[in-house]
Amino acid sequence: MILYIKLAWRNVWRSKKRTWITASSIAFSVFFACLMQSSQLGSYDNMIDNSARFFTGHLGIHQVDFWEDQIIDNSFDQQELIQLDLSNSDILIGVPRLSSFALASYGDKTKGAALFGVSLPLEAEFSYLKRKLIEGDYNNKGGVLMAEGLAANLNLRVGDTLVLMGQGYHGVNAAGKYPVSGILKFPIPTLNQGAIYLPLETLQEFLSAPNMISSYSILLKDSQDTELMRSHMETILKDKELGLMTWQEMLPDLVSSIELDYYGGWVILIILYVVIGFGIFGTFLMMIKERTYELGILNAIGMNKYRIQAMVAIEIFLLIFLGVLMGLLMATPIILYFWSNPILLSGDAALAMEKFGYEPIIPFALNFKIFYNQGISIFVIALFLAIYPMLAIKQLKIIKALNE
Structure with missing residues (x-):
C-alpha cells in the first residue's frame, strides 16, 4: 500500500x-x-x-389564552414570575411588557394607537428602543414616547399633552393625559403610524391593572438553544397556569x-x-x-x-x-x-x-x-x-x- x-x-x-x-x-x-x-x-x-428583539423574544411567557386573544384581560400578575428562578447562563435578558389599544387625541384629531408598557432601561438593551429616538428625552418617566407617523397625524410635538382614552382591566374606563417626552422613528410603517410607548408602571396605572403584564419576553444568547431552554423553562413553569411559546410558534411567517x-x-x-x-x-x-x-x-x-x-x-x-x-x-x-x-x-x-x-x-x-x-x-x-x-x-x- x-x-x-x-x-x-x-x-x-x-x-x-x-x-x-x-x-x-x-x-x-x-x-x-x-x-x-x-x-x-x-x-x-x-x-x-x-x-x-423587537417583537417576541426567543421565548415568551404569557397567559395560556393570550396569544389567541391579545386583550388586557388575558394578562397576568408579574409577581408570579418574581417568585420563580428564571436565571440561566444562556439567557441574555428578559423584559416584562404590557400591551393594549386606546384612542389618542390632541386638539380636534383622534387616532387609534397601540400602547406598549415597557421598562425603558431594559427595553433599550432588549430591542434597542433608545436608538429609535429622533427627538426628545428617552428616560422621562412622566411622559410618553410616540411614533413619528402618529405624532405627525395628530400634529403633536415634544412637550405637547396627549389624551388617551380606552378600556382598562376587566372593562373599567381608562383615560389620562400625558406629556410627549420623545418621538420615535420605526422602519416598519404599521408601528410608525400607531405606536405609543409608556413606562410599564404608567400604563398599568392607566389601565387599572397594577402589577399586570401581557408577556415576559426572553432573549437568548444563541437562538439555537431555544428548544433546550424551552424544556428548562417548562420545568420551572409546570405549576403555573402560564403559557410558554418559542419564536417559531409566535412568528410562523x-x-x-x-x-x-x-x-x-x-x-x-x-x-x-x-x-x-x-x-x-x-x-x-x-x-x-x-x-x-x-x-x-x-x-x-x-x-x-x-x-x-x-x-x-x-x-x-x-x-x-x-x-x-x-x-x-x-x-x-x-x-x-x-x-x-x-x-x-x-x-x-x-x-x-x-x-x-x-x-x-x-x-x-x-x-x-x-x-x-x-x-x-x-x-x-x-x-x-x-x-x-x-x-x-x-x-x-x-x-x-x-x-x-
Whole structure:
C-alpha cells in the first residue's frame, strides 16, 4: 500500500498543470459554496435576532389564552414570575411588557394607537428602543414616547399633552393625559403610524391593572438553544397556569420565509455542484485519456487492473483532498472577516431591509458545520465522479491501449 501511495503522489505531481486545474476547480466550488451558505445562515440569524428583539423574544411567557386573544384581560400578575428562578447562563435578558389599544387625541384629531408598557432601561438593551429616538428625552418617566407617523397625524410635538382614552382591566374606563417626552422613528410603517410607548408602571396605572403584564419576553444568547431552554423553562413553569411559546410558534411567517429561502439556496447550490461536477469530470476524463498508453504498459508488464485502479483511486483521493483543503483555507479568512465586518448595504437595498425592520447588512455566520457540510458534499461528488476512471481501467484493452 505504501508503494501505491508513493506512486500515486509522484503521478499527481508529474503533470502539475493537470493537478492544479483539478484541485482549483474543486477548491473554488468549496470556496463559493461555503461563502454562499455562510451568508445565507448569517442572514437567517440576523432576521431571527431582529424579530426576536423587537417583537417576541426567543421565548415568551404569557397567559395560556393570550396569544389567541391579545386583550388586557388575558394578562397576568408579574409577581408570579418574581417568585420563580428564571436565571440561566444562556439567557441574555428578559423584559416584562404590557400591551393594549386606546384612542389618542390632541386638539380636534383622534387616532387609534397601540400602547406598549415597557421598562425603558431594559427595553433599550432588549430591542434597542433608545436608538429609535429622533427627538426628545428617552428616560422621562412622566411622559410618553410616540411614533413619528402618529405624532405627525395628530400634529403633536415634544412637550405637547396627549389624551388617551380606552378600556382598562376587566372593562373599567381608562383615560389620562400625558406629556410627549420623545418621538420615535420605526422602519416598519404599521408601528410608525400607531405606536405609543409608556413606562410599564404608567400604563398599568392607566389601565387599572397594577402589577399586570401581557408577556415576559426572553432573549437568548444563541437562538439555537431555544428548544433546550424551552424544556428548562417548562420545568420551572409546570405549576403555573402560564403559557410558554418559542419564536417559531409566535412568528410562523418568519419560519416559512426562512424555510422557503433555505430550499431556494439549496437549488442554487445544486446548480453550482452540477456545474463544478462537469468540470471535475472533465479533468478526470483528461487524466485517463492522457494516460491510456501508460496504463496499458503497466497492465502488459504484469500489473493487474485492480492494482492499477487502486493506484489511480489514491491519486484521485489526493487530488480531491488537496482541492477541498485549498477551498476551506481560502474560505476561512474571508468568512472570518465578514463575520466580524458585515457588508453594509446602501440605497434602495438598505431601505427595503429597513422597511421590514431588519438591519441593512449582509452578515456571515461562523459555524463549523458550514465548512464540514460543504467539504464533505464536494468530496462525495468528486468520489462519485471517480467511478468513471475506475470503469475505464476495468475495460482497458492492452492492444488498443498500446496503439493510442
